[in-house]
Amino acid sequence: MTSTALPHEPQQQPEVHRGLAGVVADTTAISRVNPETNSLLYRGYPVQELAATQPFEAVAWLLWNGELPSEDDLTWLRANGRPHRPLADDVRAAIDALPADAHPMDEVRTAVSVIGARETAGESLLEAGASPEENVARSLRLFAALPAIVTYGQRRRRGLEPVPPREDLTYAENFLWMTHGELPDPVVVDAFNRSMILYAEHSFNASTFTARVIASTLSDLHSAVVGAIGALKGPLHGGANEMVMHVLEEIGSADRVDAWLDEALAARRKIMGFGHRVYKHGDSRVPTMRAALGTLVDHYGRQDLLDLYERLEARFVERKGIHPNLDYPSGPAYHLMGFDTVTFTPLFVAARVTGWTAHVMEQQAANSLIRPLAAYDGPPERHVPGYQPSAS
Ligand SMILES: CC(=O)SCCNC(=O)CCNC(=O)[C@H](O)C(C)(C)COP(=O)(O)OP(=O)(O)OC[C@H]1O[C@@H](n2cnc3c(N)ncnc32)[C@H](O)[C@@H]1OP(=O)(O)O
């Protein structure tokens, strides 16, 4: 925790928690991150158990509703979500209007904004806002629509037409189908499904907290998600999975790790995919994602990539004692699945939208405007030259 003594009026200044490090801002029943036991629970269930057993749609339901879905719930989920899988015309037009080299996170942010305007059209701020039931339905529609947005971006950059979705496929199968236009191998589907579940939720991380701040003003769910996407884009948060791949490509091969790391550390570079604000002894999700990466390496015959991955991890941990976070194994895993590097953080959006929307609903169910204090350390009071107070 960083506490800063301020230069003015030192006796009267409150303790400052820069970056809100160590501050408990509210309660949540959605997930528990426990760095002592290196565990992560969604609504009480260990994330590893969910990743091994559940389709992503069931985990989305769990995050929104607090329980795993029954067969009837799954039927409702499929009937009400899957019809929203196609790329909507207004969304496609908005993406097409962006510069061809706009970052895909800007495409996704814009697309969610378009959907939000459509979903809330005609609503007045004088009304109470969406009901909890309507917010679950909006979350489901947004969750179902995101794969078309993310895959359209990648295909557009490759000069390819979008692939229409299929309602008979699971979330993970359909995502890969819309990416590549062919049915994926079960090994790849399983790794992708696990990655979505691992990325779905992580308590009060920066993007989720952003969503909660926006929700706390009683703004709408899509506005909160748009803000959260902006927070996720940064390389200290979700953008790190893209940066991991840039680093691995920059190094090139395992035999070049030592020399590269010497230079990077001498230049005081941050190595993306390592370190975490909460976990200081390793990220609870990494072993599961590392195992999924292993299956992909075997499937695609890319031991060279795993050698590079392992050498960098071993050397960095040895030198700095800083462990990998989830972005480290997911970057190369998404690369092997055939996603372009710039698409990696949008994949994180597609997963985390479940957690964000669950937090928006939790925030609004017991709302208190989020508005912290600041300790002022600017100039003491002074006056504009020539200003004359009026007699009144
Ligand atoms: C899914 C996710 O969003 S997980 C996070 C993804 N982000 C990344 O991978 C980006 C790289 N990592 C980082 O920048 C940091 O570890 C953060 C931002 C994630 C967490 O940071 P904080 O808790 O604020 O710790 P902070 O950045 O102050 O780091 C503490 C010390 O470790 C060093 N450090 C932390 N992470 C790294 C890293 N990846 N590479 C090099 N040094 C690092 C810092 O430079 C700092 O050193 P100093 O005390 O000598 O100045």
Ligand SMILES: O=C([O-])CC(=O)C(=O)O
């Ligand atoms: O919790 C955090 O600060 C970042 C993170 O790992 C996540 O959002 O998944």
